[in-house]
Amino acid sequence: MAIRCKERMGCDEEDIQLQYLKHDSTVRPRDAKFVNVLKQAMTNGQWLKLATVFYVVEDPNEKGSYLVLDGNHRLAAMNAYNDDLTTKGVVQGRMISGKGSFFSVNLNFSFMSTISHVLLVTTLPLAVCPFTLNGHPSDLRCGPLDIRLASDRFFGPNGVNMSKREMQRCAIVDGKFLLSGANATYNTTEFPVFPKLREITGLLLVYGVRGLTTLRHIFPNLRIIGGQSLIENYALVIYQNDDLLEVGLNKLTTIVNGGVKIEQNVRLCFLLTINWKDMVIGEPRDIMINQYDARYSNRRVEVPKCNATCNVEDKSECHHFSRIDLYGQTKLSCWNSTACQRNCPYHKLANGSIGPGCAENGERCHDLCLGGCMVPNDKSSCHTCRHAVHNGVCHHRCADGYYKLPNKRCITRAECDAIPVTNATFDSVSVNRKLIWKSFHKRCEPECPAGFEEDKENPRRCKKCQGYCPKCCRGGTVRDVEEAQKYRHCNIIENHLELFISAHSKTGCISLQNTIIRTEDMHEWTEQKLIKAFGNIHEINDYLKIAINERSLYMFKNLRVIHGYKLWNGSYALSVDYSKRLRELFGREVKIENGLATFHHNPILCYDKITKFMHDAGVIQSSANVSHIDVSPYNNGDQQLAPRGAVGRHHPRANTTLS
Incomplete structure (x- = not known):
């Protein structure tokens, strides 16, 4: 970091020693108990922050010294640690000086042995050497990460090979973290370690990895999974890892959005001892858990007996399940036999709202925090x-x-304008091949909001539409509710749209050892999310194909016409099949300008409703014109009972009425 500033910013460098950093007692008093907690962590080798940041100001009373404005507890703990060493360690570093009054002091240290302690100090003058700070000044934000085929092959954004050393400096991963498909057997220690990584804003997928017995080695400090991107509504997916013995995400406290799916890991233990429900704070809250099942393995694997017993010495800080065991005690929640799931009274508050979490000493974090902090009531930690x-x-x-960027960072207009123009990703709905980021209405995003369009004279800005200016989008296939949200601003689908949203992704339940426990009815939530996703669509140029688990197609509340320029299977502008809960169609007239409609395997969608819709849409002149090939009279509405007094037939074979 110092070299980078020197080369790019023209800053000078000079040496500084730790002894010249002093406690500023006018800022805040020090908590001796918390200082001791940090010192013990250093002594026991549990201090895993390879870099820590101090904010300092020059001491007006002593030249060459600096008063610490933020980081006094850490400074005291480091000094106390040094004092305990038999031989005092050499403390040295480099300081980048400048004209600004405030400096960000980055201290990197390593424990060389029991008698030596080397502390490298680097400072960056924020006023003199301005550069884009990624969250906290010491944080390195990384793009999506993909480790596959081998434990030492890293792929960053757009599939670019990334160095292992660079990736291990990541504190925040913006996007997905994928660990999958290692084609050889490795030891757990051969996999990369991300000691600084505390947050993944997207999803975490661990799939088909051999030789990996725990995630504790890879993610020793992971606290938060954001779930900004999901797989079938899940933010954490651990699937088909034959050698995995424990999850091992001991520091994980919060999954902001999305659920958990852990299945077909034949040797996995300590899975049912984790309170996943407490960890998942957003929607959807699907939790699908199966501890182990040897049937799913592609190779012969010895499946040991799972003795998931928690033998934690100090249980006072451990989380307990609400359910009672055979001895009348609440059940301890733990990651393995010696590490429990930490209890935090400020994680979820008494009124049901999501709290800020707990600091390292168990005290309440600042209300602007989410998922915990290092220092209590400090919005900078x-x-x-x-x-x-x-x-x-x-x-x-x-x-x-x-x-505001989508990842919550605040940047200037100049920084937003400096974001490079990129090619649209394959799953983007934008009709523009190039994505140009725009600063508008306090947000920095690549698309203009509804009612605005890209300024032709300056594509980095948006301007208000003169009259109707629909937003055109590329269609595609949608397989889950969260994936559908990318269409929420779309008015015209330029090609086709296919919805395959299966029932299992919206059950809103916990599956434990194949036993389903209802936690809440998620169907209403799902319907509202789909209305938000598709409610602004007015036209579809080609065809619409639907296989969903919803009660109606009201999510297309503003759909007026399906043009049918290109047809599914050469004949159909609309296809609705295998929708087991579907009772109603669009709730409004939708015109089909070209092509036919087909309906199959919709057991509670009345046959008469289908034919009426087809007549109103202009597909048929009367019900007599309906072909059994297009609309089956045998598997549509075959499980629906006609209410008393209903006019007309609901199914050609059913005359049953409710009494």
Whole structure:
């Protein structure tokens, strides 16, 4: 970091020693108990922060010394640790000086042995050497990460090979973290370690990896999974890992959005001892858990007996399940036999709302935090921010002159304009091949909001539409509710749209050892999310194909016409099949300008409703024109009973009425 600033910013460097950093007692008193907690962590080798940041100001009374404004507890703990060494360690470092009054001091240290302690100190003058700070000044934000085929092959954004050393500096991963498909057997220690990584904003997928027995080695400090991207509504997916013995995400406290799916890991233990429900704070809250089943393995694997017993010495800080065991005690929640799931009274508050979490000493974090923090009531030490973050400090919103990125960071207009133009990803709905980020209405995003369009004279800005300016989008296939949200601003689908949203992704239940326990009815939530996703679509140029588990097609509340320029299977502008809960169609007239409609295997969708819709849509002149090939009279509405007094037939074979 110092070299980078020197080369790019023209800053000078000079040496500094730890002894010249002093406690500023006018800022805040020190908590001796918390200092001792940090010192013990260093002594026991549990201090895993390879870099820590101090904010300092020059001491007006002593030249060459600096008063610590933020980090006094850490400074005291480091000094106490040094004092305990038999031989004092050499403390040295490099300071980048400048004209600004405030400096970010980055201290990297390693424990060389029991008698030596080397502390490298680097400072960056924020006023003199400005560069884009990624969250907290010491944080390195990384793009999506993909480790596959081998434990030492890293792929970053757009499939670019990334160095192992660079990736291991990541504190935050913006996007997905995928660990999958290692084609050889490795030892757990051969996999990369991400000691600084505390947050994954997208999803975490661990799939088909051999030789991996625990995730504890890879993610020793992972606290938060954001779930901004999901797989079938799941933010954490651990699937078909034959050698995995425990999950081992001991520091994980919060899954902001999405659920958990852990299945077909034949040797996995300590799975039912984790309170996943407490960890998942957003929607959907699907939790699908199966501890082990040897039938799913592609190779012969010895499946040991799972003795999931928690033998934690100090149980006072452990989380307990609400259910009672055979001895009348609440059941302990633990990750393995010696590590329990930490209890935090401020994780979820008494009124049911999501709290800020706990600091390392168990005290309450600042209300702007989410998922915990390092220092209590300090909005600059949050593991992640609830609303917005600027220079490592959490805020309710970005200040005037700043624009909020999708990852909550606040940046200037100049920084937003400096984001490179990129090619649209394969799953993007944008009809533009190039994505140009725009600063508008306090946000920095690649698309203009509804009612606005890209300014032709300056594509980095948006301007208000003169009259109707529909937003055109590329269609595609949608397989889960969260994936559907990318269509929420779309008015015209330029090609086709296919919905295959299966029942299992919206059951809103916990599956434990193949036993289903209802936690809440998720169907209403799902319907509202689908209305939000598709409610603004007015036209579809080609065809619409649907196989869903909803009660109606009201999510297309503003759909007016399906043009049928290109047809599914050469004949159909609309296909609705295998929708087991579907009772109603669009709830409004939808015109089909070209092509036919087909309905099959919709057991409670009345046959008469189908033919009426087809007549109103202009597909048929009367019900007598309906072909059995297009609309089956045998598997549509065959499980629906006609209410008393109903006019007309609901199914050609059923005359049953409710009494």
